Amino acid sequence: MLQSASDDSGSSEVVSPDHMLLYYDDNFEYFETKPDVADMKIEPTAESYESGSGSDELPQRSGKRRRPAAAPSVGSPPASTGRRRRGYSARERNLRRLESNERERMRMHSLNRAFEDLRRVIPHVQKVSKSLSKIETLTLAKNYVKALTNAICMIRGEGNYYLFTSADDNVEPPFILSRDMEQNNNDENDRQPEPSPIITRRSL
DNA sequence: TAGGCCATCTGGTCCT
């Protein structure tokens, strides 16, 4: 297995499949570093890749099977309308693909770090050995902003700016802020002093 | 075992 178990924070230590980089011989044929991908069905050659004959597949390196040829996205031309850039050898194309994969991984890792930062500043009840999912994080953040906005408006004597609806209840636990719950979040030492909002949603 | 969540790959599109 190439990928370690996720720590559920999205920041799992991942062994990049690209580090097991394929070797190419002079004919641009692929060679796996370890030919133990039992379910790998396609061993593409440069010819198949060049011809765009539908088997221009990179070998499965991460243990995850590549999806079949991409279905054309809605409202966009088919993938094979000549948009593929010419002039690149199979080796160059595959190097670019690997570089793109690496950039995409880095991008997703930075996105996950941002999610983790967001989790740290959203007061919530800690689930046992489990952090908030991404959708929970976003929904709680939205509710948090709403509640804080309402609190500000209340202080100004303007009444609630947002009304919470049943849709805001989709994420458990209910959005309630208290010092105890906030403390629940503060289990790490990388805290900076933050204001201590005392907001009880149910009182809104 | 099914479903939820996630990481990764991939190709199309947008942006600089």
Added chain:
DNA sequence: AGGACCAGATGGCCTA
């Protein structure tokens, strides 16, 4: 032209 962004597809892990 090339990188960023995006969404679809896929398979692994985990939990109820």
